[in-house]
Amino acid sequence: MISVLLVDEEPLLLDITREYLGQSGDMQITCSESVQDALQLLEDREFDAIVSDYDMPGMTGIEFLRVLRAKGDRTPFIVFTGKGREQVAMEALNSGADFYLQKGGSPKAQFAELRNMIGRAVEKRWMEQSLRESERRFRETLETIRLIAIQLDISGAITFCNQSLLALTGWTREEVLGKNWIARFIPPKERETAQQVFDAVLARAQSDIHNENRIVTRTGEYREILWNHTVLRDMGGSPVGISSLGEDVTEKKRAERAILESEKKFRALFEDANDAIFIADAATGMLIDANRKAQEMVGWGLEEIRHMHQSALHPREDQEHYARLFRDHVDARSGTGEEEVVHRNGRRIPVLISAKVLDLDGRQIIQGIFHDITERKEAEAVQAMLAAIVQSSDDAIIGEDLEGRITSWNAGAERIYGYSAEEVIGREVSELLPAGDTSANREIIRRIRQGERLEQVETVRIRKGGDPVLISLSISSIRDARGRIIGIANIARDITRERETEKAFIMYITEAALRLKNPITLIGSRLEDIEAQIRQEQVPGEEIRLQIHTQVMNIGQIIRNLNELNQVILNPMQDVPDAYRKYLTE
């Protein structure tokens, strides 16, 4: 129902107008015969529309209109007068009248026109009210939201800003409103870009436009704002400004940058790690990622690895073991162990695996760090081989610390000295020395500590039970990986048999000379004598034969002696091949 106030000095016209306008039942008509009455009515209530005559006593319809507008009353106002002057019409519209209608002509048509004007004016009024209400609520909303809200006119002047902007920037509303947005808030070096964005936003047809820029606060701090711009348009669709909502994303951006930086660092660490790192899905075992070292280790590229199951990294024949190991690591959420991986070319690589299960966005992954222990294994193998050599050596190899205490004792030492390792470990090596000779050991330790090495010294040590044993002794320092002397190595060879053999050979050579060279010289001399006797024909043939035979027998004896000597020398020598033994003794 539209409430209409009719103001006219002529009661008859008021009745007729009320009659016409009230016919349809959608208008409630109130009549007033003077402006004063009308103003009095308006003190108490509002009307949707006012229809006023122009020419009334005391105050014209235009003056009535001006009073209302001066009071801020925006009620639609229609001037309905008999004055058909163009000047009045102009004055009425300039004073804020919504319509001007001249009395006269067909009443039916006239009142239909008036009714139409009232409807249009009220509708417009309602729309404006609705719009204002909407705008009020919108601004109220903008004031309360945590986002920054601003409105700029087409010159860039700030027509609205909410509390969030003020709180963020430290400016007061009075210091902001009416000021140019770009001049006030955009850092100097970024103003040109901001202006280009502003112009582009105004020029664009679509309503939602996003961008991101920095603003500077009163204290000079920079804040990063993510904007959503909406172009404000008038009723005709022309742009009149921009309404922008901004989110302060400074902290978010910092966090993003920190995460990005962290990710970069992690990736760099991951890629540049000295160990191979494989990442697999804990549920399926499928490989997800592998760093550069991992790719080098197995000889497969990342894309190939990403289509591989973790079990493919290991020897095919041990699949059951590795499947169980993977499950164990997943169940325990971590695990370590020395295992093997297989290079694409089939080469096996010993590795120390450290596995850890991680939860990533609700997904369980397992990270395996594979440390190549080939060198360590090779070193261990060499060390084991050396230990085996030491242990199986016929030489006595004894390790002692720098205080002269025995730290290691091999089987050769056990054979030569008669003590078991359990009996001597921890005891002083000087206990093996003949009584009164211990000072020599202290001197040896002193020299070894200075880096000297004693080579092939022939000396005597005392076996378990007190018997002396003749040894050839080499003493050298034991150094750690950094070259520091940490102990002393004694390598002793029992040379008793060697010396006995030498003696036997000297005896053999001497005896051989005595039993071979000299007798043969003697025989030669006697044969010469016999030859002389034959030449002189002094001796009968039988005597000559006897003498010659004597020498033959001597020669036979020499050979027997030699064989006997060989027998004596060779019998204790186990290492003479049978063929030679037979040749020398038969």
Added chain:
Amino acid sequence: MSQPVPVDDSYQILLVLASSRMLKSCAIETLRQLDARGYSTVIISVTLPTVVLRKMYQNENIDPSRIYIIDAVTRYSGGEGSSTDGHCVFISNPGNMTDIGIAMTETLRTIPDGKKCVIIDDMATMLLYASSATFMKFIHFITNRLRILEVQGILFAVEKGLAPTVEAQLSTFSDRVFRAEDT
């Protein structure tokens, strides 16, 4: 020629070392001197058979009546080895030193009183048939026996035919060592 082997009372056991070339002439010369001085001589021969020795003495005008031979060569060399004059004992083998020792003792007993001398013609040859230890025991026995019986002994050996240790031991058993050298 060499200096003559001293034959006198200044020693009881004499060790004579001569080169193989000089050994025979040295022995002959010694025998001649012993003969000239009235010695009865027992020759333990490991180098020459009796028949050769006797012919040699004959050629050298040495009286064989005071020469007794213990022959360790003839039988060993396949010779007959028989004697009827009581001046010769045959031993089967130059290495059979027990028999040689017995033969020497027995022979010395049969020799009438007077100056007696035992000669071993070459100890180096004896060493062909016995070990050094056995040989040294034998020499030790012989020299002790001779000293007890107050019989002189002249032990010939080829110089450099003995091991230094053997030569040193022989020197300790001897009162004197004579080295025959070419003059």
